[in-house]
Amino acid sequence: MRGRSALRESSSMHKRVPSKEHLSLLDREDNPGHLLNGMGHDDAANPSWRLSLPHICVAIISSFLFGYHIGVVNEPLESIALDLGFGGNTLAEGLVVSMCLGGAFIGCLLSGWIADGIGRRRSFQLSALPMIIGASISATTKNLEGMLLGRFLVGTGMGLGPAVASLYVTEVSPAFVRGTYGSFIQIATCLGLLGALFIGAPSKGIFGWWRVCFWVSTVPAALLALGMEFCVESPHWLYKKGRLGEVEAAFERLLGVSHVKFAISELTRSDRGDDTESVRFSDLLYGRHFKVVFIGSGLFALQQLSGINAVFYFSSTVFKSAGVPSDVANICVGFANLSGSVIAMFLMDKAGRKGLLLGSFLGMAIAMGLQVTAARLPKIGSGSLYMSVGGMLMFVLMFALGAGPVPGLLLPEIFPSRIRAKAMAICMCVHWVVNFFVGLLFLRLLEKLGPQLLKLRFHFSHQKNRALV
DSSP states (O other), X not given: OHHHXXXXXXXXXXXXXXXXXXXXXXXXXXXXXXXXXOTTSOGGGSOOHHHHHHHHHHHXXXXXXXXXXXXXXXXXXXXXXXXXXXXXXXXXXHHHHHHHHXXXXXXXXXXXXXXXXXXXXXXXXXXXXXXXXXXXXXXXXXXXXXXXXXXXXHHHHHHHHHHHHHHHHHHHSXXXXXXXXXXXXXXXXHHHHHHHHXXXXXXXXXXXXXXXXXXXXXHHHHHHHHHGGGSOOOHHHHHHTTOHHHHHHHHHHHHOGGGHHHHHHXXXXXXXXXXXXXXXXXXXXXXTTHHHHHHHHHHHHHHHHTTHHHHHHHHHHHHXXXXXXXXXXXXXXXXXXXXXXXXXXXXXXXXXXXXXXXXXHHHHHHHHHHHHHXXXXXSOSSHHHHHHXXXXXXXXXXXXXXXXXXXXXXXXXXXXXXXXXXXXXXXXXXXHHHHHHHHXXXXXXXXXXXXXXXXXXXXXXXXXXXXXX
């Protein structure tokens, strides 16, 4: 009651300050960085990062699964098509890739309401369930319909898990390592993609190996569900539910006993009015929060329109058409993605979000230009092949430096706490819709336009994205 009384007094005090100071106060209080920040303390007083690290590591398993399922059909796609009887049908192959993205749209659309309703921990566990069931169906199916059903179920978990991971990492991380922990999400995604490429490599030589690729994904999903039983719930969510005793226990596990009182006082200040305001869907789409939601949605749309997931989904097909051995090239793609993500982890707080985005889109435009040039060169010798593969690897590296990690890190920073979960659900739905159509139509466009014209289209798209950022 004392906290609520202080909250009302703070609210009335805001009304007496000038407008600029009022906006500054609102900005500080709506920023979740306040929750676990050591403001007023020197660096030596920061809580130990080791306390929160295990909770972060369990949460980012959902991002690992996201990356794994993005890449799991890359190498085995031809084997799947031949085994299930739709070989040569590019539309059916596109559906196998993009059906999970349709499911991800459904899971993501509901993620904000689920996360606010049952909590972050239970949301993670709920996301693991359809990924286990869907992967099992895909691994045992005998026809295209069963594969599509399994991919759709996996997609619902993919849509729910990463959205909740961004929320959870923001709300349980100490401020002085929040940027680093946020980058762990992208790194885990890269490791998932790399794992899918390694595990899928034998699919061309071993009949039915693609079924093993799906079975393997059930292991990390089960670990996510089990590990969350031992992880702390978000203190922010507990406070909104009025479970103040559990808030103190959560902060003690995340920060240590000496930081609990300060963290609770900051949480009380930052949570001003959240328990009395309900966020309506209309407020996010065309109400007072529309502008900030539009910015977040635009970032994710630009990210997907860059064509990056076409690389992850169909790099084997593209490399094959260029005469490049796909197994070696795909592993290089995975390492380029991981390397860029690790570099971005160190640059995120130094170069700034906007600087990384601009540099990333510029580098991607140059890389796509290299690939267009390579496609125009006569295929004599190995020069054009090296340029084509080098351009694609540069493209992935530059994406991982900015366009990949920045939108997911930036959203929790620009959304006020009272709309964070639901606004992120809306923005990530945009991500999945654009992602779906890229996965569905890329092979058909490659078939109709050819690689040269298609790459030229993406080249101009990157230049436009850079101008918009």
